[in-house]
Amino acid sequence: MAVDLIPTVVYSSMMGVVVSSIVRGAKSYNSNQGVYLFALLLLLLIHILGELYIFTGVYQYAPAIAGFQLPIRMLVGPAFYFYAATAMFAKFKVTTKQRVFALSGPIAILVLMVPFLFFISPEQKLALADPLTRDPSLWRLAVTTCVVTAIVFLVFTFVYLFAAFRLHAKHTAKLMEKYSTIEQRAMDWLKVLLVLWGFIWLVYAINYVAGLLGFKWHILGSIFPFIELVVLITFTHFALKQIEFFENEEDSEPEDKPRETVISHDKMEEISEKLILAMTEKTLYKDEDLSLNRLSKSISVSENYISETLSQYLKTNFFKFVNHYRVEEAKKLLTNSDKLVSTIAYDVGFKSKSTFNSAFKTMTGTTPTAFKKALMTKN
DSSP states (O other): OOOOOHHHHHHHHHHHHHHHHHHHGGTOOOOOHHHHHHHHHHHHHHHHHHHHHHSSGGTTTGGGTTTTHHHHHHHHHHHHHHHHHHOOOOOOOOOOHHHHHHHHHHHHHHHHTTTHHSOOHHHHHHHHTTTTTTHHHHHHHHHHHHHHHHHHHHHHHHHHHHHHHHHHHHHHHHTTTBBBBBBBHHHHHHHHHHHHHHHHHHHHHHHHHHHTTOOHHHHHHHHHHHHHHHHHHHHHHHHHHHHHHHOOOOOOOOOOOOOOOOOOHHHHHHHHHHOOOOOOOOTTHHOOOOOOHHHHHHOOHHHHHHIIIIIISSSSHHHHHHHHHHHHHHHHHHHHOOOOOOHHHHTTTOOOHHHHHHHHHHSSSHHHHHHHHHHHHHH
16 A cells, blocks of 8 residues: 655644644634634544545545545635634624535535445446556546536635635724724734635645646645645634634624714714814823723713714724824824834834834835934934
8 A cells, every 4th residue: 555655744743733723722612713613623624634545545445435525625615714704703693594505515516426426336436546447437537527526616615715805804994993903803814824725725626636637746745735734733823822812802793884974063073072182182092902992981972973973074993093193103203202113112002013013104104114214314
């Protein structure tokens, strides 16, 4: 029995990572987010076992179950989306319609696999693995089925990855209405990993189809599993860490409806004056954990009224409103003091230098360091 050593070792390591993550996250499985993370990890484990089934040569002893992972793998995309949704919106509920659509992928694959499930014997399946023993007509059928399956998998999975991207954008916009610091809550790491997972599944499908058609990319076959391992380790690390952060967080489902004006123009003008005074005189922006709730209590105006005033009257959101004052104060300190850029970042209310740099560049078009150097050049 021939064993493909490198993929076997790497996928065995991946199996260890997933099993370890399932055990480590056990205490969180009573939450909505935890349940879908568990489901996602379990599906990834099945995918890994499917790869090991081939690379270790075990398929020679159990040809009857060849392809067992293909329908189940179709649920990886939906699982990523449902995990992302429940991680970003604690009150998100998966509807019956969403469940039915998620199951349509595996059902489609099962339909495509009907000939292999009921009309081809285990011996014939095993014979397909060797060019010398395979039946040409059955091989053509097998290749066609596998290629179509790979295409369906890619389309189905990318639909869900794209949907997760859109959901992340809504999540970020929603956070910017409530918080002045959104780094930990925004889950930007998930956006990056969605891109990486998309790349992995694309390369995986291409390599899978190429192998069926007789093209062997040995370098890719050796390197690719390592990339998948690194992405898997990164994902499980951040996913488990995010659950800990959100244990006591409350959120709501994303709203698609535009905000409607319910208070008068004069009332919004009055509230805007209070907001400006809170920033200029009380310098509340220096509170690194300033939230809409804290600001509401400070000026004795409801959160809804503040949000409406910011969006309808001042044409901004809470995040941009607060960080505008932080950046303006930073510009003054960069101009009139010898403080380090990192010190100024914390003095004006930012939690990290990277966040400060990003906000500063967004609002001024340059970095704080470049801004300071330009001032020194002029002087």
